[in-house]
Amino acid sequence: MNDTSTQLPDCPTGMSSGLVFMFAIASGLSVANVYYALPLLDALARDFGISHAAVGGVVTATQLGCGLALLLVVPLGDLVDRRRLMGVQLVALVAALLMVGVAPSTVWLLAGMLLVGLLGTAMTQGLIAYAASAASPEERGRVVGGTQSGVFIGLLMARVFSGAVSDLAGWRGVYFCAALLMLAVAFPLWRRLPALPRTAGATDYWALIASMLILLMQDRVLQIRGVLALLMFAAFNIFWSALVLPLSAPPFAFSHTAIGAFGLVGVVGALAAARAGRWADQGRGQVVSGAALVILLLSWLPLSWMHSSLIALVVGIVLLDLGGQALHVTNQSMIFRSRPEAHSRLVGLYMLFYAVGSGLGAIGTTAMYAWAGWSGVCWLGAGVSLLALLFWWATRR
Template identity: 75%
Template sequence: MNARHAPSPLLKHKPANTPAGLVWLFAVASGLSVANVYYAQPLLDALARDFSIRQAAVGGVITATQIGCALALLLLVPLGDLLERRRLMAAQLLALAAALTAVAMARSTPALLAGMLAVGLLSTAMTQGLIAYAASAAAPHEQGRVVGAAQSGVFIGLLLARAFSGAVSDLAGWRGVYLAAAGLMLAIALPLWRRLPPLPVAANAMRYPALLASMLDLLRREKTLQARGMLALLMFAAFNVFWSALALPLSAPPHGYSRTAIGAFGLAGAIGALAAARAGRWADGGHGQRTSAAALALLLLAWWPLSLMQQSLGALLIGIVLLDLGGQALHVTNQSLIFRARPAAHSRLVGLYMLFYAVGSGLGAIGATAAYAHAGWQAVCLLGAAVSLLVLLFWWATRGVTPAAAD
């Protein structure tokens, strides 16, 4: 057996196939956790009014959340390789419910930004901890499928987050969104505690400072992580260029849509979630590079119909489907490939990979709102297309770096 694929001690006593109910639980819990990061996107106009934030700067609310995401990836997500994961999930979930409540009660811009940072921190710790949990709970031959299913939950969660946020805010204001989110977190606490399988802690578990230091070594040694991480950074920058700016033209004349209607546009991308598990299976079968190429082509193509939004909302819907399908397929393929490297380091690997994602998302949010403020929707689309072309070129230049995905 190739040493690279030798089973980890964490995998010795696992069943051949992960129960379907557990896969669903991973998907649902991951979706509810990640949704907290995206509730603010349809609410940017309301937040700008309530806190007197300039339109060109309101993207900073999203950026604060992404800073929290980055801190979680560095400081909290790696704890899954050190502590008993089920107890860790419970503690993070309760803290997340408290952070969401704090956002709902915020009365000043600093309090809002601090609350958003905490939400990003704890939501990311929960979501990526669950993805790593799913990878460790799955047998090697089905790891791509199980991770893909959990990632489908993440994608559906972020799509539904916008619709949920818009609908609840129209009924109960933006503060009601975050109070409802806190309630949802508490609602999944008991199912997670009862159903998550206990996984043994590594016998040679290192101390926390050494655990964090080992992440730098992983990043330096794992070429697949380096290449796929940069793909994620650029792809999520393009992805967030679109979603961070969408509420601005749709809420303004001539459209003047409510936040419910704006959030509902995210549902058009639900087909992208269906690609997640399939992309994981293709990666399991050794077709990671073909899947990556197709995903990146869709990502670039999407900006043409998206640029026609002012002439046709149908074109906007087509563009959303293409953007979400391409982005999600690439994301699942990336994760399926990096998890093959070191089974005992799943939490650190996902933390490092998603750190690239957080940086890209934050840059995309800042770039999107600035581009829209200076030159409108067409500038947003030009920026997104340029970043999408850059990620395609980067994949072409580094496609030989991923030996596990050789076609």
């Protein structure tokens, strides 16, 4: 199979803001399903008699589903009709959410969580690839940026929504409400999704999956942007995975709800970063990448002042999210410039770099906090951010 041999005709220019908004809403709701469980672990442990040491298996099952989706499900968008695929996945996601909501045992709960992780991730990344394929080349950055903003806001709002609904209706109510939200978006999404030409390429599923390795070996833009994503998301998770540790301890002693509210500050950065896609459309992707990485590096200075000023913490969060999301949007805009017949596989491969970076950041930051406290976390984050900036500088041509 030669992925570069087939080119699709460009779609009509000028995707409406309403359709971009629909992609953003659907992507945000889809990704939120993957993260609803995080504030509910105590309740799940109590209801199912799971020890606090073992309840992390709920998150592990969800993340396993995410990985399987990126490798085995997201690439299907390059093989079958994307509109029909979205419909099937949406119905299956609703069923998985209901399965979690009525789970009678730990086995059913873990199986349901795996399916929610798989289908929620497949829907989210499939919609991003769908939006990129439906957009014309000159507006692809704008469309991807708008859709990605919805994803990031969905990530931030998931914990707030989950905590609020569980206080009113219990943890099962969270998943019933989530199923209703997905059903509410189903009809308008199905009605608005544009029909796309079928991609001429692999006709065999396993050949499609095998071609991902070829893409990874051949596509230098994917390689470079993937490494940048790995380092950027590692820095991201170095901060967010460690934040709860100092804020929950004296002198702050904040509740988990209050700590989670700091995540909402990141919405400002996410919305501002959406414009990065427009600049990438204008051929300024490398300039935006360099500026985003400088902002990411500088954010660690106010973050390191957290014990002196919570205002500095807020400023640092805005800078961190602005730099990280601007780079993320630009990365996706640049990898989608070529190979229109492989957009689904490209986004699946790119997000695997994200998953590895997120995992490494989360593991590294807890060890660093135990050894050197918050200042050590900030030095680690700044070091990884500097490494990303140097890597970009070395590969920018």
